Amino acid sequence: MADIIQLLPDHVANQIAAGEVVQRPASVVKELLENAIDANASTIKLIVKDAGKTLIQVIDNGKGMSPTDARLSFERHATSKIKSAEDLFQLNTKGFRGEALASIAAIAHVELKTKQDNEDLGSAIVIEGSEVKSQEVVVTPTGTSLSVKHLFFNIPARRNFLKSNTVELRHIIDEFHRVALAHPSISFSMFSNGSETFNLPESNYRQRIVNIFGTKTNEKLVPVEEETEVLTISGFVGKPEFAKKSRNEQFFFVNDRYIKSAYLNHAINSAFEGLLKDGAQPSYYLNLTVNPQTIDINIHPTKTEIKFDDEHTLYAILRSAVKHSLGQFNIAPVLDFERDANLDTPYSYQQKGAPSVEVDRSFNPFKEDNPKVKTAPNYKKESTASWESLYVGLESKGTKTNTDFSEVHFESEPSNDSFFKNENEVEKKQSTYQLNNKFIISTIKSGMLVIDQHRAHQRVLYEDYLRHITIKEGVSQQLLFPLEIHFSTQEIDLINQLKEDLESTGFVFQSIQEETVQITGVPVNVPESEVSIILEQLISDVENEVPDSNFSATDLLAKSMAKSLAIKTGQTLTNTEQEHLVNRLFACKEPNVSPTNKTTFITMSVDELDKKFM
Ligand code: ADP
Numbered sequence: 001m002a003d004i005i006q007l008l009p010d011h012v013a014n015q016i017a018a019g020e021v022v023q024r025p026a027s028v029v030k031e032l033l034e035n036a037i038d039a040n041a042s043t044i045k046l047i048v049k050d051a052g053k054t055l056i057q058v059i060d061n062g063k064g065m066s067p068t069d070a071r072l073s074f075e076r077h078a079t080s081k082i083k084s085a086e087d088l089f090q091l092n093t094k095g096f097r098g099e100a101l102a103s104i105a106a107i108a109h110v111e112l113k114t115k116q117d118n119e120d121l122g123s124a125i126v127i128e129g130s131e132v133k134s135q136e137v138v139v140t141p142t143g144t145s146l147s148v149k150h151l152f153f154n155i156p157a158r159r160n161f162l163k164s165n166t167v168e169l170r171h172i173i174d175e176f177h178r179v180a181l182a183h184p185s186i187s188f189s190m191f192s193n194g195s196e197t198f199n200l201p202e203s204n205y206r207q208r209i210v211n212i213f214g215t216k217t218n219e220k221l222v223p224v225e226e227e228t229e230v231l232t233i234s235g236f237v238g239k240p241e242f243a244k245k246s247r248n249e250q251f252f253f254v255n256d257r258y259i260k261s262a263y264l265n266h267a268i269n270s271a272f273e274g275l276l277k278d279g280a281q282p283s284y285y286l287n288l289t290v291n292p293q294t295i296d297i298n299i300h301p302t303k304t305e306i307k308f309d310d311e312h313t314l315y316a317i318l319r320s321a322v323k324h325s326l327g328q329f330n331i332a333p334v335l336d337f338e339r340d341a342n343l344d345t346p347y348s349y350q351q352k353g354a355p356s357v358e359v360d361r362s363f364n365p366f367k368e369d370n371p372k373v374k375t376a377p378n379y380k381k382e383s384t385a386s387w388e389s390l391y392v393g394l395e396s397k398g399t400k401t402n403t404d405f406s407e408v409h410f411e412s413e414p415s416n417d418s419f420f421k422n423e424n425e426v427e428k429k430q431s432t433y434q435l436n437n438k439f440i441i442s443t444i445k446s447g448m449l450v451i452d453q454h455r456a457h458q459r460v461l462y463e464d465y466l467r468h469i470t471i472k473e474g475v476s477q478q479l480l481f482p483l484e485i486h487f488s489t490q491e492i493d494l495i496n497q498l499k500e501d502l503e504s505t506g507f508v509f510q511s512i513q514e515e516t517v518q519i520t521g522v523p524v525n526v527p528e529s530e531v532s533i534i535l536e537q538l539i540s541d542v543e544n545e546v547p548d549s550n551f552s553a554t555d556l557l558a559k560s561m562a563k564s565l566a567i568k569t570g571q572t573l574t575n576t577e578q579e580h581l582v583n584r585l586f587a588c589k590e591p592n593v594s595p596t597n598k599t600t601f602i603t604m605s606v607d608e609l610d611k612k613f614m
């Protein structure tokens with residue numbers, strides 16, 4: 001039989017490698033920024049058009065390349081950074097695989113201009129799909145400019161696979177942040193479609209964080225410093241009371257390289273244990289320095305994962321360093337409550353409800369007879385008010401006192417009519433029960449119905465908000481004093497994008513500025529105290545949706561508001577409230593599932609019950 005194995009031509013091999021290295025415009029941004037840093041640049045400028053789909057350009061004032069190196073840099077496995085396999089274990093530079101430029105040149109139109117300091121003239125090279133179109137001598141400043149146009153021009157499938165500009169730009173900004181945070185001594189700027197989105201002068205680490213995430217960030221930073229034989233830690237964590245729901249401000253850098261580590265993230269979370277509100281995420285910006293010989297970063301081409309030789313020790317050191325800082329800066333509660341109560345108590349409650357000097361050792365916020373329990377964050381009176389107004393009609397009839405339930409009847413849609421017992425079959429007594437402050441139990445013709453109160457209410461609110469947004473009928477309640485809320489520039493961007501939809505639900509914005517939003521009206525049913533939580537939740541939902549997004553802003557907004565405002569598990573409902581919720585649920589278009597597709601109720605027939613008793 002004839003031989004059938006052939007070596008792949010270089011341009012094909014490069015395209016295949018590109019699939020690994022370049023997933024999206026942001027991957028190109030990362031590679032180019034890192035090359036500029038490796039070239040010892042002190043000023044780096046990133047320019048993108050159409051979220052990098054049309055143009056990505058990085059200009060640096062680094063050491064540049066000789067004409068031969070300029071040409072060689074596009075060959076596969078061409079690198080100036082390692083010479084032997086041993087070098088891999090001494091790595092202090094970013095790139096080392098020597099395939100980024102070759103890969104990028106295989107799938108885009110690339111133009112390189114570069115000059116070394118000691119030369120008068122530099123070189124320019126144009127490459128399209130691995131094919132060198134020209135190489136000439138040019139006048140150009142010292143350093144390197146690399147532009148990448150028409151990414152994936154020869155792989156339509158990949159190009160079509162790219163997400164919307166909002167999403168792709170978001171990824172680019174994420175990469176930009178990571179690189180800029182790891183190198184505060186380098187000045188960075190970023191331009192998108194001709195306007196400057198970031199201008200980060202050379203600075204210290206704190207200033208760099210503040211320049212990226214907004215001036216308000218300054219007051220929330222708590223320094224963390226620790227030096228041990230195996231690990232040096234420096235950086236900041238965010239004060240617990242500023243913690244938001246999004247994981248956007250969580251950064252680990254190991255030897256100046258951004259990495260993801262669920263394990264180390266866990267160490268931080270455990271240091272914050274007991275200090276955070278439900279679902280809130282600690283923010284951190286931590287630089288870890290370890291001996292390069294004790295880590296292996298070469299396990300993935302995009303290099304955000306890392307293997308440590310001694311993870312357990314790092315975990316312990318990190319956790320105690322963060323704990324120590326939180327304690328030192330008087331963030332952690334210094335009082336000795338009984339340990340359990342301390343761990344489970346929401347932070348804001350500890351601050352408000354816990355006596356700061358006279359320590360009441362028997363104080364247990366979860367004891368039934370403690371009236372404060374009901375005002376703990378999740379069970380706030382205000383939030384009750386918001387949904388109680390759903391029952392206005394009923395309340396005015398005085399049914400709230402639980403006596404006369406003949407006033408209450410199921411006002412089901414025709415389709416659900418047969419679901420409930422006939423009107424005259426409804427016994428004139430309590431027809432719903434609340435179980436565990438979580439489920440509502442009711443009887444139906446064929447048996448019994450168990451409803452998840454939180455999910456059911458989410459469904460009800462979701463359909464309400466969708467309707468409001470679609471027909472722009474949201475009713476607004478005017479605030480006495482405008483509410484001022486601070487956000488980062490990026491968050492402001494998102495709010496601007498969602499502004500119109502938010503307005504249709506009833507929000508009124510007086511102004512949206514660089515880092516502050518002024519709100520003069522909010523949707524009815526939304527208590528003022530919840531506004532910032534709702535907006536924060538919304539932003540975090542939009543951001544979390546981003547990676548796999550074909551998200552509709554309207555839908556997301558409705559979902560997010562429903563999630564924030566729905567009655568919570570743990571909330572006690574009066575019978576009237578229970579019944580009204582049941583009615584409202586079955587008047588929904590899709591009562592069976594919550595907006596996030598979770599079951600809202602189950603039924604159990606008498607037959608099934610009978611079987612259980614056999
Ligand atoms: P790697 O960074 O893994 O070495 P790349 O394909 O990213 O591989 O780059 C290949 C080589 O091109 C680098 O090793 C470096 O010598 C050179 N190079 C790339 N970008 C720059 C730059 N901005 N300034 C100077 N040299 C560069």
Ligand code: MG
Pocket residue numbers: 031034035094095096100101
């Ligand atoms: Mg590189």
